[in-house]
């Protein structure tokens with residue numbers, strides 16, 4: 001039985017409360033839109049803003065021989081200090097922060113490492129990434145550095161909190177290196193696998209790097225002796241005619257080189273003569289051989305000096321990352 005009170009209640013709900021509820025919902029909607037608008041930078045790169053706590057990761061510390069649980073964002077402060085010069089542009093540092101974060105989370109997703117099974121990364125830069133704690137940095141670099149440079153690093157990490165680079169919705173392994181020769185390398189021309197996001201791209205802003213070009217001059221006898229130390233069956237009868245670059249990669253590095261009776265890889269020559277990169281030209285002088293070398297590092301992925309050059313030209317961190325890593329998306333995980 002409908003009581004007059006119930007009918008009155010329904011009428012009241014229909015005529016007064018419904019518009020109020022609708023307007024509250026719309027108001028919430030407006031509020032959310034305003035937030036998105038304010039956070040314009042994130043809207044441009046088109047991903048959702050997620051606000052969760054950052055996860056802890058396990059880091060194997062070579063100095064203490066212990067596994068440490070560290071908040072990933074705090075860990076990144078200690079990585080950035082060692083992996084990129086702190087006088088670089090903030091946008092380059094942000095790009096590096098995202099690359100370093102992606103590196104760790106890629107490792108996390110792809111299972112344990114045989115050198116430190118219980119830790120996702122270690123503190124050795126030749127194996128994982130360079131890392132120093134706040135206390136170590138304070139002791140080594142001093143108060144002034146902490147006040148200025150550490151704050152800058154912290155800003156680069158904080159302002160990109162949770163952001164990672166993905167390809168096909170998976171976190172990538174973002175290789176990077178110091179200085180390009182003007183063009184980066186395809187992954188399969190330097191390492192074994194063909195990776196879709198590690199393609200050769202132009203890198204036009206590396207020329208401020210102190211290692212953009214370098215030279216090694218070596219006596220012809222030393223040249224032959226060093227090669228014989230690595231390949232005892234090598235025969236070089238006439239150096240002037242016996243050294244010939246046969247092929248180069250898309251990025252310009254020496255792929256195959258004929259030395260005497262052998263065909264070697266450009267990277268063999270790089271390693272024997274400790275050259276800055278495999279991108280070199282050879283000139284024969286009377287008694288010497290001159291290597292003119294371009295760039296520094298393996299050449300695959302992001303060039304750090306190139307990133308800094310782009311930042312100085314006004315490019316933002318996500319533009320830098322999208323340039324060096326082909327077909328990627330930046331995602332906010334937390």
Ligand SMILES: [Zn+2]
Pocket residue numbers: 113115116121122123124127128129
């Ligand atoms: Zn390691």
